[in-house]
Amino acid sequence: MTKVYNPYDNFLSVLDKAATAIGLSEKDYILIKYPERELKVSIPVRMDDGSVRIFEGYRVQHSTTRGPCKGGIRYHQDVNEAEVKALAAWMSFKCAVVNIPYGGAKGGVTVDPSTLSKGELERLTRRYTAAILPIIGPEMDIPAPDVGTNAQVMDWIMDTYSVMNGYTIPGVVTGKDLEVGGSLGRPEATGRGVMIITMEVLEKYKLDPKDVSIVIQGMGNVGGTAARLLAEKGCKIVAVSDVSGGVRKAEGLDIAEITAFLKGKNKLADYQAEGVEHIDNRTLLTTPCDILIPAALENQIDADVARDLQCRLVIEAANGPTTVEGDAVLEERGIVVLPDILANAGGVVVSYCEWVQNLQSLTWEESDVNATLFKVMTRALTDVYHKARDYKISYRLAAYAVAIERLCVAKKKRGLYP
Numbered sequence: 001m002t003k004v005y006n007p008y009d010n011f012l013s014v015l016d017k018a019a020t021a022i023g024l025s026e027k028d029y030i031l032i033k034y035p036e037r038e039l040k041v042s043i044p045v046r047m048d049d050g051s052v053r054i055f056e057g058y059r060v061q062h063s064t065t066r067g068p069c070k071g072g073i074r075y076h077q078d079v080n081e082a083e084v085k086a087l088a089a090w091m092s093f094k095c096a097v098v099n100i101p102y103g104g105a106k107g108g109v110t111v112d113p114s115t116l117s118k119g120e121l122e123r124l125t126r127r128y129t130a131a132i133l134p135i136i137g138p139e140m141d142i143p144a145p146d147v148g149t150n151a152q153v154m155d156w157i158m159d160t161y162s163v164m165n166g167y168t169i170p171g172v173v174t175g176k177d178l179e180v181g182g183s184l185g186r187p188e189a190t191g192r193g194v195m196i197i198t199m200e201v202l203e204k205y206k207l208d209p210k211d212v213s214i215v216i217q218g219m220g221n222v223g224g225t226a227a228r229l230l231a232e233k234g235c236k237i238v239a240v241s242d243v244s245g246g247v248r249k250a251e252g253l254d255i256a257e258i259t260a261f262l263k264g265k266n267k268l269a270d271y272q273a274e275g276v277e278h279i280d281n282r283t284l285l286t287t288p289c290d291i292l293i294p295a296a297l298e299n300q301i302d303a304d305v306a307r308d309l310q311c312r313l314v315i316e317a318a319n320g321p322t323t324v325e326g327d328a329v330l331e332e333r334g335i336v337v338l339p340d341i342l343a344n345a346g347g348v349v350v351s352y353c354e355w356v357q358n359l360q361s362l363t364w365e366e367s368d369v370n371a372t373l374f375k376v377m378t379r380a381l382t383d384v385y386h387k388a389r390d391y392k393i394s395y396r397l398a399a400y401a402v403a404i405e406r407l408c409v410a411k412k413k414r415g416l417y418p
């Protein structure tokens with residue numbers, strides 16, 4: 001029987017390896033291994049045809065050691081408990097790597113949002129918010145967008161939470177629209193963070209962006225923004241994909257045209273342009289390039305795919321795109337990986353900026369937001385480089401090591417209650 005992929009096992013495996021690499025034994029980090037709290041909820045929703053459907057939802061709070069819980073809410077048909085647990089743990093580690101004062105959490109609802117009407121989506125969101133309401137709040141746990149959710153969903157969460165408390169509380173959630181307390185720069189923050197890390201890494205390896213070819217899996221908010229910003233830096237984007245399939249052109253795709261095409265309901269499968277060929281997901285991932293950027297879901301680069309990759313660097317814009325086995329193959333093949341908890345942290349960094357603005361009733365200029373993002377991302381990258389150099393370990397283990405140390409030190413200083 002083939003083993004079912006469990007992303008939480010992936011998290012535990014990397015955690016154990018990284019901790020061992022820096023000389024810790026399990027007793028030193030046992031307190032950061034498991035989620036502090038897991039909530040599973042049933043969400044009854046009145047559908048447009050008058051029937052009632054029950055959806056399953058989760059909110060997992062992995063850690064509050066370094067601050068309130070922070071992390072997105074995912075709407076996807078494959079959402080399950082193990083996935084949300086892993087995503088929550090990765091949030092604690094991500095916030096620790098970039099050194100922002102948050103713990104980690106994640107939420108999810110098992111639903112394909114594209115099958116719901118706008119009214120159904122709103123009722124689902126409001127009822128889910130009501131179900132997790134006792135454990136969220138600006139000082140407790142602050143949700144944000146993730147796969148399948150967006151600013152509109154965050155606005156409904158903010159409204160529901162505020163109505164139930166009797167006054168407006170913008171800081172309960174980040175990634176909102178500007179008009180209701182969102183931050184300039186937040187929608188593109190994760191993609192911008194990926195671009196910043198990519199540019200810094202190119203500099204380190206003395207590569208000119210103009211000579212670099214890139215493949216991006218996923219043209220959603222993160223992949224789409226990264227593609228646009230990297231193309232603006234002069235990189236050649238040779239292949240991109242969305243759920244409908246991929247497109248490829250060795251001389252470089254016209255990303256501005258594709259971005260305009262994908263606005264609205266268009267799918268890449270219907271995109272036509274001179275010299276552009278249509279390819280499947282595996283062909284996309286194994287397309288020859290300098291940098292592969294997985295920007296979709298977990299479990300994309302397993303050992304089998306990893307053996308066939310034809311890139312020099314992998315920059316993980318998605319959460320958990322590489323399996324433990326895939327990672328081992330990449331390391332053996334000398335393919336450098338910039339891990340998810342570092343490379344895609346731009347979103348939560350600007351979420352932090354939004355939350356700070358909300359708590360202080362201030363609005364920042366976009367240039368200030370982007371400058372903060374740049375400072376935080378490059379500082380984190382330097383911390384990870386140093387750790388990798390000091391212990392002669394991969395960037396993934398180094399990023400985990402930085403996070404483990406910060407989490408363990410905070411835990412030690414706080415002590416164990418009672």
Ligand code: GLU
Binds near residue numbers: 071144146319347348
């Ligand atoms: N969902 C994003 C992530 O996985 C952003 C989380 C946040 O802003 O809280 O990092």
